[in-house]
Amino acid sequence: MTSMSRTTEPRAARGAPRSAGEVAVAKRRRPSLWIYVFLAPTVVLFGMYTVWPSISSLVYSTLEWRGLGLERSFTGLENYRRLLADPLFWKSLWITLLIIVVTVPLRVTAGLLLALVLNNPRLPLAGLLRTAFFVPVVATTAIVGFVMGFVLDPSAGPINEALSILGVGPVDFLGSSRTSLWAVMGVHVWKWLGVTLIYWLAALQTVPRELLEAAETDGAGPAARLRHVTLPLLRPFAVIIVVLTVIETMQIFDLVVTMTGGGPFFSTLATEVYIYDTAFGAARPDLGYASAIGVAFGVLTVLLMVVLTLVMRLARRRQEER
Amino acid sequence: MERIPRRGALALFAAGAALPVSGCARSSTRGGVAHGDAGSLQWWDHFDPLKSALTGLFDEFEGNVGVAVERTVYNPDSMGQALQLAEGSDQLPDVFTNFFGAPSAALVDRGTVAPVELSDEARRGLEGSLFEGVHTFDGKIFTVPIFSHRQNSTLTWANSRLLEKAGHDAENLPSTWDDFRTLCRDLVASGTDHPWVAPLAHSDRMQEHLVDLAQSAGQSLAMVGSSGNGITDARTGDFPFASEAFLEAFAFLHSLITDGFMLPASTSLDAREARVRWASGEAAFFFDGPWNAGVLNGQFGEFMEDVRVSGPPSPDGRGLTARPPADGQFWCAGRSQRREEVGELFSLLTRSEFAVALAENMDQPPADPHALDRAEVPALYSLAVRLLEKNVRTAPSPVVRNPAVGSVIAEMNDIRPDLGDIIQGYLGGDIDDLGKELTRFNDRLSTERDRAIDVVNDAGGGVSVQDWIFEEYRSGDDFDVTDY
Missing domain, CATH: 3.40.190.10 (Periplasmic binding protein-like II)
Incomplete structure (x- = not known):
C-alpha cells in the first residue's frame, strides 16, 4: 500500500524534504547493489552450467552431428522421429522407471524407519550408527561400483562364498541379465540410504517435543504417538524427500557404468547410460541423436516431477479436508 | 549507495556470464591447437x-x-x-x-x-x-604404419603348471577346437574347475575373438577396421555373420560355457581383469594378443616362466587368420x-x-619384421610375434580399392544390437535363436550400407557394392598391394 501511494504521489511532492525516518525506510526498500553482487555467482554459474547447456542440447538435438568435424546439418525433428521408433530408448526408459519404482519406496521407507530408530535419544551409539549409515554416501561412486564387482563376483566374491556355505549358487549377480539390474538397485539403495536418512532425521527435529510429551501424558503409546503425532507432522516433508530421492535415482549413471556398463545385453541400460553411449561410447558417435534423447529425458523428468508434486499436494489436501 | 535499476543489473550479469561462456565457445577465426608450452x-x-x-x-x-x-x-x-x-x-x-x-x-x-x-x-x-x-x-x-598388420587378439595363452598338473605336455598346446575342449575336460578332472577365462563384458574384444575364430574356420573376409560395419564376405561382398563359419565359431565359444569350462566371473570381466584372473591361476587358458607378453613381463614377471603360447585353436588346427593393411x-x-x-x-x-x-x-x-632380431625381448614375446607372422595373412580391404568406401562406412549409422552385443546376448543366454538374430543383423547392415552408398554417391562418391567383392581371394592367402 505504501509503495502504491508513493507511485501515485504528485511529481513535485517527491522532491519535498522527508523526515529521517522516511528516508531510512525508503533506503531499506531500495534494492541494494549488494543483492546483485551476491546473486551474481549463482546467476553466472547457473547460466553457464545449466541454461547454456540446456539451450545447446536443444539446438544440437535438431542437428545431424557425429561430433566428428564441424559439419552439422539441420534435420529438424528427425532425431525425435528416430527416437520414437528406437526400441533401445524405450527399453532404457523402462529400466530407469523400474529403478525409480523399486528403489525410491525402499529408500524412503527404510530411511524413515531408520531415522525413527536413530532419533531416539536413549539409543546407545546413535551418533556412531548415523555416521555408519552415511559413510557409503561419501564414498566415491566409481570406487563403490568397482569394489562391488569383487563383492558380487561369482567365482570368489564374499557373498557367493557365503551362499555356497548355504548350498546356494554361485549367483552371477552382475553377469546375468536376470540379476544384474537387481544387484545394481541393491547397491544403489545401500549407497544412498544415508542421504534419505539424513533428510528424515532433519524432518524429525521439527516435531515439537512438547506435543509428544503431551500425547504421552494423555496416555498415547509409542505407536499411537507415531501414527497420530509424528507421521502427520512429517507429511509435508515426505513430498520433498520423495521428489529429491526420485531426482537422485535418475542420476544413477556412474554406478551403472562402473558396475555393469549398461550390460549384460542392455539389461541395466539406464537412459543416462544410453545417452552417454550414443554420444561418446559408440563406434560412430552421434551427438545430435544423443542430445535428442537427453532433451526427451529431461522433459520426461520434469513431467514426472510435476505429476508427483501434484499427486502429493492432492493427497495432502484431501487429508486436510478430512 | 546509488540504486542500480533491476534491468541494468541483469544486463550486467548477462554480460558477465557471456564473457566466460564466449571464452569457452569455438572460435572460427583462430586455427588453434592444444595449448601446452609455447612453441612445443x-x-x-x-x-x-x-x-x-x-x-x-x-x-x-x-x-x-x-x-x-x-x-x-x-x-x-x-x-x-x-x-x-x-x-x-x-x-x-x-x-x-x-x-x-x-x-x-x-x-x-x-x-x-x-x-x-x-x-x-x-x-x-x-x-x-x-x-x-x-x-x-x-x-x-x-x-605411416608403425605396427604390423600380421597380428590378432586370439593367441592361446596357457598356464603350463595347470596343464602339467592335468598330465598334459605344456609344450604341445591344443591346436584344434576338439583338442581344446578335451584338454579343458582333463583340466577340470585335475582340479582346475574353470579352465578358460574370457572378457565377456568387453564386447569389442569378444567380437575380435569371434572374427578370428570364424576366419580360422575358413571364412574369407574383406575388412575395413574391426567393427561389424567394415567386415564383409570377400567373395560376395555381403555381411557374413550368419555364415557357417561364424555359426561354428559361436558354437565353439558356447560349448565352452555350456560344458562349464568358463570361469563364471568372465561375464563381468574386461580384458585386463580377465588377464589378472588368468595370471593368478584361476584359469588355464586365456585368448589375447601378443601384447599379453609385455603386460605379463611388466606386472607378473614371476609368472612368465609358466606361460606358454600358441595360435588360435581352429577346426583344422592351422589357426590361420587375416587382417587388412595396418x-x-x-x-x-x-x-x-x-x-x-x-x-x-x-x-x-x-x-x-x-x-x-x-x-x-x-x-x-x-611393422619391420626384422626388428625383433635385434630387440632384447623375452622369448615368449618373440614366439608370439613369430606365430603371428606365420599364421596371419593380408586380407583385402575395400578402402584400398576405392577410398570412398571409407566415406560410406563413416556415413553408416550403428546398428544395435551390434555383433559384440549379439555375442554377449547369445553367450549370456539372452538370445535363443542365434541364426535369426544374425540374419537380421546382416539385413539391417546391408540396408544401412545401401543408404550410405546413396548418400556418398549423391555427393559424387562413385561407390558400388562391387567395391566390396574380391572373388579371387581365398582364406589363407595374402592379398598384396599388386592384387588390387
Missing part, C-alpha cells in the same frame, strides 16, 4: 606402453629440430571423447591417434588431418607398405601450424631404431 609440438595418443620408445624419439627430434614434443597419453576409453571436445573447440593437438571412430578417408575429406612431407630416406624405407586410401590419399602421404597410427592435424616438423617426426618413426624400440615395448608387433 602437441602429441596425443593412447599407447601407454610406447613411453620409452617415443621418449627416445622425441629427444632425438628436439635435438635435431629444436622443438620439444609435449605428449599426452589418454586411456583408449576417453581418447575419442577428448578428440571430439578438442575439435569442437579448435584445440586439436598437432599429432593424434585416430580415435574419432571414423575411417581415415573421412578425416581426410573433412580436412581434420593434413598430409606430411617425409624425408627421402623414409620414403624409400616405406616402399611397398603404403596403401592408397589407408596411408596415402591422392598420392600424398598422411600417415592403419597408420599417428595423424597430423589439418590446422596444425607445425606440419613441416610433424613430417620430420613421422620420418623418424620409419627408422629401424624406432622399430627395435617398439619391439622392446612388447606391445603390438612392429
